[in-house]
Amino acid sequence: MIERVNSAEDVKKLNIQEQKQLAEEIRKYILEIVSKNGGHLASNLGVVELTIALHTVFDLPKDKIVWDVGHQTYVHKILTGRKESLKTLRKLNGIAGFPKTKESETDCFNTGHSSTSISAALGMARARDIKKENNHVIAVIGDGALTGGMALEALNDAGWSKTRLTVILNDNEMSISKNIGGISMLLSKLRTKKGYTKSNISMKNKIAKIPIIGIPFVKIVQRVKRSIKQLVIPKMFFEDIGFRYLGPVDGHNIEELERMLTISKQLDGPVLIHILTKKGKGYKIAEENPDKFHAIGPFDLETGKSKKAKSKDYSEVFGDKLVELAKKNDKIVAITASMKDGTGLTKFAKEFPNRFFDIGIAEQHALGLAAGMAKEGVIPIVPIYSSFYQRAYDQIIHDIAIQNLPVVMCVDRAGVVGQDRRNTSRNFRYGIF
Numbered sequence: 001m002i003e004r005v006n007s008a009e010d011v012k013k014l015n016i017q018e019q020k021q022l023a024e025e026i027r028k029y030i031l032e033i034v035s036k037n038g039g040h041l042a043s044n045l046g047v048v049e050l051t052i053a054l055h056t057v058f059d060l061p062k063d064k065i066v067w068d069v070g071h072q073t074y075v076h077k078i079l080t081g082r083k084e085s086l087k088t089l090r091k092l093n094g095i096a097g098f099p100k101t102k103e104s105e106t107d108c109f110n111t112g113h114s115s116t117s118i119s120a121a122l123g124m125a126r127a128r129d130i131k132k133e134n135n136h137v138i139a140v141i142g143d144g145a146l147t148g149g150m151a152l153e154a155l156n157d158a159g160w161s162k163t164r165l166t167v168i169l170n171d172n173e174m175s176i177s178k179n180i181g182g183i184s185m186l187l188s189k190l191r192t193k194k195g196y197t198k199s200n201i202s203m204k205n206k207i208a209k210i211p212i213i214g215i216p217f218v219k220i221v222q223r224v225k226r227s228i229k230q231l232v233i234p235k236m237f238f239e240d241i242g243f244r245y246l247g248p249v250d251g252h253n254i255e256e257l258e259r260m261l262t263i264s265k266q267l268d269g270p271v272l273i274h275i276l277t278k279k280g281k282g283y284k285i286a287e288e289n290p291d292k293f294h295a296i297g298p299f300d301l302e303t304g305k306s307k308k309a310k311s312k313d314y315s316e317v318f319g320d321k322l323v324e325l326a327k328k329n330d331k332i333v334a335i336t337a338s339m340k341d342g343t344g345l346t347k348f349a350k351e352f353p354n355r356f357f358d359i360g361i362a363e364q365h366a367l368g369l370a371a372g373m374a375k376e377g378v379i380p381i382v383p384i385y386s387s388f389y390q391r392a393y394d395q396i397i398h399d400i401a402i403q404n405l406p407v408v409m410c411v412d413r414a415g416v417v418g419q420d421r422r423n424t425s426r427n428f429r430y431g432i433f
């Protein structure tokens, strides 16, 4: 199948069995490339069916898909004429590992930093309405990225706005490590309500067309359904803030995904489709170690073992030293914005679980939190990748520096990152995410 697919138009021509076969072939293809070149593996294996369904139901570049973070776009690239060039991933002057508007008109927005997709998609949808155009705009965001303040700010605005927009929440229960926090607790409640919220749009449309009684009847039914839903799913967060919630949907079932996406096309206003996927799907070793296979260097396909022996790096030296210091001083605490392993905090988290805080992909909050702790006399240590520290400039200045608070900020992945030669002007700052 993969030989036959060179553009999204080709995907649309395949029947469902052929699309299923295509999904398996794409997984093999990505595994071959990433095991040789390195790259983001687990997230891409998790969105194969979703990406096929999106390209079947929507028409790019007229319709716009904004991929949050953008590390999960290998499948999209394969389906939009970049199958061959994906072989140059992580090579000098090779294909970008993230969406790049310069690379293809089907990449409608550059991403890299987490939690931007709903804002950008809402902006595009509002621009569409101002221009009186009629295309669809979709944001695809992970449950990890949804913990970021910018995503929550955008949900707040989008829900209220009544703007036609689809948000696909790709819930695999993982950020890079296990996703934690209040949003993750909310999603686990929604996850257990399988099948309840399947919406019967065509029936609604038929009843609404009955003269005089049709529309009032639909409204009464909707009100009753909504109050039942409130009983079954306490605090129906997304509906309460103005979204139409569809799901949860099995994110590896192409037919079901296509059905839901087609429904969402007919709805007006903001819609959120909650899909459940497995990070690393189809490659058992990655399914069992999704954090290790989030982003990985070259590895052996049979065993999953890295091809290069890992030498001690900045993060590990930092992590070891921190554990040593923390043993002597119980005021030391560590804060991470969802990057426990990447920033060398794994040992600290194991040894001092009560002094370790993973606060979600929320760099601004990390520094605000650290300021409060420092004010009260504990010693917060905050390692963050250089690129992501940008998010917290205001907190560094307004909350920490002006009050002269002793927060220890450790800048990881600063400078040139050798393994990650991207063909953009931002090569040096985008480390291995």
Ligand SMILES: Cc1ncc(C[n+]2csc(CCOP(=O)(O)OP(=O)(O)O)c2C)c(N)n1
Pocket (backbone or CB within 6 Å): 043, 046, 069, 071, 072, 112, 113, 114, 141, 142, 143, 144, 145, 146, 170, 172, 174, 175, 176, 279, 337, 338, 339, 361, 363, 388, 391, 433
């Ligand atoms: C501002 C910012 N902080 C940290 C990261 C590093 N990062 C990249 S992907 C990721 C986890 C994303 O999880 P999720 O959105 O659930 O997507 P998944 O990989 O699980 O599909 C993190 C923390 C980032 N890209 N941007």
